[in-house]
Amino acid sequence: MPSELGNFLKILLIIFFVSFSNILAATINQNDHEKKFYIVYLGNHPPDDEATANRAHIDVLSNLKGSEFEARESIVHSYHRSFNAFAAKLFNHEAKSLSDMEEVLWIFENKYHKLHTTRSWDFIRFPQSAKRKLKTESNIIVGLFDTGITPESESFKDDGLGPPPAKWKGTCNHHANFSGCNNKIVGARYFKLDNVPDPSDILSPIDVEGHGTHTSSTLAGTLVPDANLAGLAAGTARGAVPSARIAVYKVCWASSGCSDMDILAAFDHAISDGVDLISISIGGPSSGYVSDSISIGSFHAMRKGILTVGSAGNDGPTSGTVANHAPWMLSVAASGIDRGFRSKVSLGNGNSISGVGIDLFDTGKSYSLVSGEDAAKNSDNKENARYCMEDSMSPSKVKGKLVLCKLQDWGVDSVVKGNGGAGAIVTSSRFLDVAMIFMAPGTIVNYTVGEKIYDYIHKSSSPTATIYRSQEVNISAPFIGSFSSRGPNPGSLRLLKPDIAAPGVDILAAYTPLKSLTGLKGDNQHSKFTLMSGTSMACPHVAGVAAYVKSFHPNWSPAAIRSAIITTARPMSSRFNKDAEFAYGAGQVNPLKARSPGLVYDMDEMPYIQFLCKEGYSGASLSVLVGSKSINCSALLPAFGHDSLNYPTMQLNLKNKQEPVMTVFRRRVTNVGPSNIVYNSIIRAPKGVNITVKPTSLSFSRALEVQSFKVVVKANPLSGAKILSASLIWKSSRHVVRCPIVIYKT
Numbered sequence: 001m002p003s004e005l006g007n008f009l010k011i012l013l014i015i016f017f018v019s020f021s022n023i024l025a026a027t028i029n030q031n032d033h034e035k036k037f038y039i040v041y042l043g044n045h046p047p048d049d050e051a052t053a054n055r056a057h058i059d060v061l062s063n064l065k066g067s068e069f070e071a072r073e074s075i076v077h078s079y080h081r082s083f084n085a086f087a088a089k090l091f092n093h094e095a096k097s098l099s100d101m102e103e104v105l106w107i108f109e110n111k112y113h114k115l116h117t118t119r120s121w122d123f124i125r126f127p128q129s130a131k132r133k134l135k136t137e138s139n140i141i142v143g144l145f146d147t148g149i150t151p152e153s154e155s156f157k158d159d160g161l162g163p164p165p166a167k168w169k170g171t172c173n174h175h176a177n178f179s180g181c182n183n184k185i186v187g188a189r190y191f192k193l194d195n196v197p198d199p200s201d202i203l204s205p206i207d208v209e210g211h212g213t214h215t216s217s218t219l220a221g222t223l224v225p226d227a228n229l230a231g232l233a234a235g236t237a238r239g240a241v242p243s244a245r246i247a248v249y250k251v252c253w254a255s256s257g258c259s260d261m262d263i264l265a266a267f268d269h270a271i272s273d274g275v276d277l278i279s280i281s282i283g284g285p286s287s288g289y290v291s292d293s294i295s296i297g298s299f300h301a302m303r304k305g306i307l308t309v310g311s312a313g314n315d316g317p318t319s320g321t322v323a324n325h326a327p328w329m330l331s332v333a334a335s336g337i338d339r340g341f342r343s344k345v346s347l348g349n350g351n352s353i354s355g356v357g358i359d360l361f362d363t364g365k366s367y368s369l370v371s372g373e374d375a376a377k378n379s380d381n382k383e384n385a386r387y388c389m390e391d392s393m394s395p396s397k398v399k400g401k402l403v404l405c406k407l408q409d410w411g412v413d414s415v416v417k418g419n420g421g422a423g424a425i426v427t428s429s430r431f432l433d434v435a436m437i438f439m440a441p442g443t444i445v446n447y448t449v450g451e452k453i454y455d456y457i458h459k460s461s462s463p464t465a466t467i468y469r470s471q472e473v474n475i476s477a478p479f480i481g482s483f484s485s486r487g488p489n490p491g492s493l494r495l496l497k498p499d500i501a502a503p504g505v506d507i508l509a510a511y512t513p514l515k516s517l518t519g520l521k522g523d524n525q526h527s528k529f530t531l532m533s534g535t536s537m538a539c540p541h542v543a544g545v546a547a548y549v550k551s552f553h554p555n556w557s558p559a560a561i562r563s564a565i566i567t568t569a570r571p572m573s574s575r576f577n578k579d580a581e582f583a584y585g586a587g588q589v590n591p592l593k594a595r596s597p598g599l600v601y602d603m604d605e606m607p608y609i610q611f612l613c614k615e616g617y618s619g620a621s622l623s624v625l626v627g628s629k630s631i632n633c634s635a636l637l638p639a640f641g642h643d644s645l646n647y648p649t650m651q652l653n654l655k656n657k658q659e660p661v662m663t664v665f666r667r668r669v670t671n672v673g674p675s676n677i678v679y680n681s682i683i684r685a686p687k688g689v690n691i692t693v694k695p696t697s698l699s700f701s702r703a704l705e706v707q708s709f710k711v712v713v714k715a716n717p718l719s720g721a722k723i724l725s726a727s728l729i730w731k732s733s734r735h736v737v738r739c740p741i742v743i744y745k746t
């Protein structure tokens, strides 16, 4: 889509799509005329201090360039806190030479990636009155990698909070247009290593987009009574952990998006600053686990006990689009809650229809109605005018009228308004489950309704319509947003992603005063709180739940916290979500249950490496994760089974086999509930799938005892369905520990 990406994708965009760096080898033979940024990885162990690191990095580059001066010129950043690497501007052939050097473990090109509560907590039954450990909660620091933050927002007041915990090593420097930190926002940094000026942004942690303010307040915002958007969605806005502290790492910029170099710098700092969790509503088309800055950075975070929660992406409902699917991350899909926004539209013939969206205009006025197509400048422009595209309509034909437009690019209301029109009725086959905000009177209807309006326009001599201000309605929920990216996981046939679903449709949270509600030309609507949709909004819900779990269990590993969240999720129905687990993972997040899961599937870092070896990654390619030149994958592979990962979900790919397939999953569970307790297995399997578990019951005599079991899955070839859902449940008198089992064909 050209320039006019428009409101929806920009706000709902929810996500900043960071796509991924290619492995150098793929690009090495391309043209060599211009310099590009590369990230050169030297190892896991950070040098003693900044000066030593920088010296060492300059030495490496000087050897290549022949002079220290040139080396200093081309280096843009030394990563030295959590791992040892540098970013530099280089020619292709220089990058190639570097990759041949003994001390260089891995090198990849920096990529730029395009930008593409109220009610939600109550809906998932996480009431304001939920039991809390306030003291430990206030010791939790959550790191958000996003567009920055709005420190003036009421959501970030620090009333009642003491100074940050002693472990905190981060800082909050004074920056332009940034009023500074307090005991709520305890850290704020920005990274823009390319040094290219961005006139639409400000070189400081301040948020000019609204996205980072929104996600931060969902995660850890304090209570703000009577938050609303012009009266809509009113309620008390609150984060999952209102007492936790926020550390902001601004890595996304209004014009350029979010780059690998900046994301890695944020990981390098956040890990050493001492954050407890990282929430990253940034993503993009998937790539390998060793060439994606989020995958690499989150691996390093995991090694230090920090769980990274990521958004699944907004490329649904196309299958195989899920992002942030590394096995050490938690990938979050977006679900809808039971509150929708509708606008009544009355046509001049007395018919009344219902449109979707947020129209805050209360004109109650009847306008003449015209179709974009009929308002075309000339016959050559008919097709573009049908979509109300820029420069396609004749202003004299739309002046003062409502225009019927097909949806292609968001922002048609702005184009119509710019041509002197009154507003727009937009027809679309997609996005009917999210409420886009309009900057002029407007609403969205489906094609069937659109046809009716079109007919009415052509049958009536003076067609008119009135669009009424939007109202809240009750809708049936939960459902997975049509935009939410779907599995199967493009990174591995053996690992179910997304992991979990959380509210991400029409979420009210804090916003920036520096941007209008839509960001569209001509919009002057502003609000301290606004509604946004996207997996970007779902991600901080789950990151917040992870922080909540951690406040009760400060010593749990990232895998244990993730397991608690996955095994306690509320099952969702494949009747309403035909992609089943590929849409919702284990189901809807259930914060209160996640606090006390009974059993956890725990693991440290080694199983991840074994898993990648099994996936076919070469020992050398894993150097960027393990920090040594090469590891011997054949020595690492476990003797048994196809599945070394102690993951709380199981996935079996049948390929296109015509005969039954059998596989064995081996797992271990750790008792984190009461001692002297027995768990019995319950298997739920659809027709054509036989599942057995051995042993069928597990008894634990003490806390933290570990028990192993194996699950044998036999499945007939799938005829109709692409995906079958089964599950293994361990049930005690107190707990239900559910592990989804997915069988699918490619």
Ligand SMILES: *[C@@H]1O[C@H](CO)[C@@H](O)[C@H](O)[C@H]1NC(C)=O
Binding pocket: 176, 177, 514
């Ligand atoms: C940022 O600060 C500068 C200097 O004080 C000021 O001129 C500018 O208007 C500010 N920008 C915004 C968006 O507040």
Ligand SMILES: *[C@@H]1O[C@H](CO)[C@@H](O)[C@H](O)[C@H]1NC(C)=O
Binding pocket: 354, 446, 447, 448, 449
């Ligand atoms: C279109 O919307 C109308 C009114 O909301 C609804 O009754 C109808 O079922 C929808 N049609 C389709 C194909 O979704």
Ligand SMILES: *[C@@H]1O[C@H](CO)[C@@H](O)[C@H](O)[C@H]1NC(C)=O
Binding pocket: 472, 473, 474
């Ligand atoms: C929606 O449901 C709530 C309770 O579930 C009820 O109080 C409210 O009146 C309903 N609103 C509408 C518009 O039906």
Ligand SMILES: *[C@@H]1O[C@H](CO)[C@@H](O)[C@H](O)[C@H]1NC(C)=O
Binding pocket: 632, 633, 634, 635
């Ligand atoms: C890797 O490990 C395998 C199995 O332990 C061993 O046979 C092989 O010699 C090792 N290769 C190297 C290069 O060390």
Ligand SMILES: *[C@@H]1O[C@H](CO)[C@@H](O)[C@H](O)[C@H]1NC(C)=O
Binding pocket: 660, 688, 689, 690, 714, 715, 716
């Ligand atoms: C499942 O078990 C039934 C009964 O023992 C058997 O008839 C069937 O062939 C089995 N199916 C598979 C896929 O193994």
